[in-house]
Amino acid sequence: MLQSLIKVAIIVLSFKFVWMEMLSKCIGHRNVCTPRFKNESTNLTQKEFSEGNNLECCYNIMVRDLKIHFIQKGLFSKFVKLENLSLHNLPLEGEAIKNSLGKGLKLSYLSLENVGLNNTLFESLLPFLPKTLTLLDLKNNSLTYFSTNFISNTTVKTLDLSQNQNITMMLDKQALSLTHLDLSHSNFEWKTSQESKPVCKIPNLLVLNFAGNRLNLSTFDNRNDENCFWYLKSLNLSLSDLTEPIINESFSFFPNLTSLYLDGISNIEQFPSFQHTERLTKLSLNDVKCFVNPTLKNINIFKNLHKLRRLEMQNWELHLWDETELTVLFSPMIKTLEHLDLKSTGLSTIPLVIKEMDELTKLILTSNNISSWNSISENTNKNLTILFMEWNLIETVDPHSIPKRVVEFPLEGNPFLCTCELMPYKNWVKERKLSKIIKDWASKYQCSKPHQWEGKTLDMFRPKITDCQEFNAYVITAIVLCFLMVIIVIATNIYSRRRKQNILKKFQYTHDSSEKRKLLSSS
Numbered sequence: 001m002l003q004s005l006i007k008v009a010i011i012v013l014s015f016k017f018v019w020m021e022m023l024s025k026c027i028g029h030r031n032v033c034t035p036r037f038k039n040e041s042t043n044l045t046q047k048e049f050s051e052g053n054n055l056e057c058c059y060n061i062m063v064r065d066l067k068i069h070f071i072q073k074g075l076f077s078k079f080v081k082l083e084n085l086s087l088h089n090l091p092l093e094g095e096a097i098k099n100s101l102g103k104g105l106k107l108s109y110l111s112l113e114n115v116g117l118n119n120t121l122f123e124s125l126l127p128f129l130p131k132t133l134t135l136l137d138l139k140n141n142s143l144t145y146f147s148t149n150f151i152s153n154t155t156v157k158t159l160d161l162s163q164n165q166n167i168t169m170m171l172d173k174q175a176l177s178l179t180h181l182d183l184s185h186s187n188f189e190w191k192t193s194q195e196s197k198p199v200c201k202i203p204n205l206l207v208l209n210f211a212g213n214r215l216n217l218s219t220f221d222n223r224n225d226e227n228c229f230w231y232l233k234s235l236n237l238s239l240s241d242l243t244e245p246i247i248n249e250s251f252s253f254f255p256n257l258t259s260l261y262l263d264g265i266s267n268i269e270q271f272p273s274f275q276h277t278e279r280l281t282k283l284s285l286n287d288v289k290c291f292v293n294p295t296l297k298n299i300n301i302f303k304n305l306h307k308l309r310r311l312e313m314q315n316w317e318l319h320l321w322d323e324t325e326l327t328v329l330f331s332p333m334i335k336t337l338e339h340l341d342l343k344s345t346g347l348s349t350i351p352l353v354i355k356e357m358d359e360l361t362k363l364i365l366t367s368n369n370i371s372s373w374n375s376i377s378e379n380t381n382k383n384l385t386i387l388f389m390e391w392n393l394i395e396t397v398d399p400h401s402i403p404k405r406v407v408e409f410p411l412e413g414n415p416f417l418c419t420c421e422l423m424p425y426k427n428w429v430k431e432r433k434l435s436k437i438i439k440d441w442a443s444k445y446q447c448s449k450p451h452q453w454e455g456k457t458l459d460m461f462r463p464k465i466t467d468c469q470e471f472n473a474y475v476i477t478a479i480v481l482c483f484l485m486v487i488i489v490i491a492t493n494i495y496s497r498r499r500k501q502n503i504l505k506k507f508q509y510t511h512d513s514s515e516k517r518k519l520l521s522s523s
């Protein structure tokens, strides 16, 4: 019994020892191994990695921005711990990459961006693709064709084929693990295999990036059996050139959609009603130039967005809208909005409706014409922690007009009026120890008025107490009063002590003399 216990203890201890040794050996190496080159252009071999790296501890390899003639055959399979491999921006000569992977790799991330892959080269790598792969990034190469067959034997969840010009995406074999697909800026063509009974080959797709392409929205905004988009959660159509305009009934066939990005789209005839997209929580409408004026129709465009948590509207011309119109526009999402981006919208004050947004945590008002506001204050927007107001026309800030929990409040690029009135703001920042702002005062914040401080940084603006009159008068009165109090307290103290001592002395004297008298009379 005791013997077996000791055995167990020994085993546990030795395990711990081995484990500790492994840990200490690889400590600090767990990050990224990069090759060291003396020359800019070279052959990539194991030797280049041995300087400064413990090869057994390379979990991540990153090689970027180099000219490479040749990669040692099977190089990457020599790193036994390798999990992530990224080769970025390498104008590889000829077939340099062809035999580089080697057998037995256990990668989970493989990223080959802008390394001059064409289909011949990529297909020569296919037999070496590890089955454990979860991310395959082939961005900015020259692939003309990609088949789901290529990854049907792997566990690839994320596939990035963006910026491969004129690529054909062929859906022939099922790729059940695929959840994220990026085909942005590729002018892609989508092809499904000709089968008698069409089915979707990537049924688990959740996130789709089609940004920057020429598209016919109705070819995937519909309900048919080979439609793989029915369960999409996120769709990016930013900068797309739509062959048919968006209308009120667009986006009717994405019942699970939560995020939609429509930045820079110009072909919007009617604002979508979002009647069948109840779950939408994120909507990005930056640079959408279609609903500029506050017409009766336009002020109700968000009427069905009762669940929206994040809204981006950069570069809208909201200065054309009055307070009432803005209130109607934003009212459907008052109770839910957490993140609102109104950068460069020409606003000259913070819309009143914003103070009703109790869930708001981040508000971006960068690059507007705001000089002051009476909407939000220390008693509104209890959840607001980030308030961006750089590049406005703010001269001075009343700390009472800042919601209580704000901890990020950059104001660079504002024309500060450096007078005593600015001191409460400086004190507010210092009391909260907002070190980022204090640091930026020295470089990014400038006084633009009055003349004597013009061009000086906010850090340099440290007026003497005597410069700030009001402040001075109060302080002097307070100091004088304090001083008087102290004197009075001391004086009364001394006086009462003296009195006590006198009484004591008198008492002692009378006491002593009566004793003496007693003694005298007895003797």
Ligand SMILES: *[C@@H]1O[C@H](CO)[C@@H](O)[C@H](O)[C@H]1NC(C)=O
Pocket: 038, 039
């Ligand atoms: C660097 O390049 C020069 C000439 O281009 C060559 O003479 C030298 O041997 C190279 N050094 C190394 C370490 O490869």
Ligand SMILES: *[C@@H]1O[C@H](CO)[C@@H](O)[C@H](O)[C@H]1NC(C)=O
Pocket: 042, 043, 069, 070
């Ligand atoms: C790189 O490899 C090629 C062929 O494998 C060889 O001819 C060349 O000399 C090598 N260059 C360097 C700098 O080692």
Ligand SMILES: *[C@@H]1O[C@H](CO)[C@@H](O)[C@H](O)[C@H]1NC(C)=O
Pocket: 030, 059, 060, 083, 084, 109
């Ligand atoms: C691999 O890269 C991903 C994404 O950058 C990262 O989350 C993961 O921790 C990396 N793996 C290792 C072993 O460092």
Ligand SMILES: *[C@@H]1O[C@H](CO)[C@@H](O)[C@H](O)[C@H]1NC(C)=O
Pocket: 093, 094, 095, 118, 119, 120, 121
């Ligand atoms: C792919 O690139 C390699 C190396 O640059 C080249 O030899 C081959 O002909 C290319 N294949 C195609 C189909 O362009």
Ligand SMILES: *[C@@H]1O[C@H](CO)[C@@H](O)[C@H](O)[C@H]1NC(C)=O
Pocket: 114, 140, 163
């Ligand atoms: C894509 O590759 C080209 C050259 O092939 C390069 O000029 C460009 O900067 C790359 N784009 C990105 C976003 O990396």
Ligand SMILES: *[C@@H]1O[C@H](CO)[C@@H](O)[C@H](O)[C@H]1NC(C)=O
Pocket: 126, 149, 150, 151, 152, 153
């Ligand atoms: C996937 O596996 C099947 C058999 O399991 C095999 O026939 C096929 O060639 C493999 N495909 C790829 C691309 O490796």
Ligand SMILES: *[C@@H]1O[C@H](CO)[C@@H](O)[C@H](O)[C@H]1NC(C)=O
Pocket: 165, 166, 187
């Ligand atoms: C892609 O196709 C368009 C025509 O659709 C053509 O003008 C363009 O040159 C092609 N780009 C590449 C890189 O092949």
Ligand SMILES: *[C@@H]1O[C@H](CO)[C@@H](O)[C@H](O)[C@H]1NC(C)=O
Pocket: 184, 209, 211, 212, 236, 237, 238, 239, 261
């Ligand atoms: C959507 O696509 C645009 C354009 O390519 C890109 O800038 C943006 O980061 C994408 N957004 C998301 C969330 O993928």
Ligand SMILES: *[C@@H]1O[C@H](CO)[C@@H](O)[C@H](O)[C@H]1NC(C)=O
Pocket: 216, 217, 218, 219, 243, 244
């Ligand atoms: C877009 O697709 C729809 C349905 O597939 C089709 O009826 C319509 O003609 C297409 N529009 C264009 C401009 O190709």
Ligand SMILES: *[C@@H]1O[C@H](CO)[C@@H](O)[C@H](O)[C@H]1NC(C)=O
Pocket: 231, 256
């Ligand atoms: C769609 O969303 C509902 C509710 O979140 C969920 O139960 C369902 O599984 C989702 N469908 C898919 C295919 O993700």
Ligand SMILES: *[C@@H]1O[C@H](CO)[C@@H](O)[C@H](O)[C@H]1NC(C)=O
Pocket: 248, 249, 273, 275
């Ligand atoms: C879309 O607009 C048309 C008229 O322009 C209208 O008849 C239809 O009811 C609207 N649909 C929705 C969902 O609002």
Ligand SMILES: *[C@@H]1O[C@H](CO)[C@@H](O)[C@H](O)[C@H]1NC(C)=O
Pocket: 338, 358, 359, 360, 361, 382, 383
């Ligand atoms: C806002 O604050 C309330 C109460 O402090 C909290 O319950 C709620 O979760 C907060 N909302 C967000 C979005 O942080």
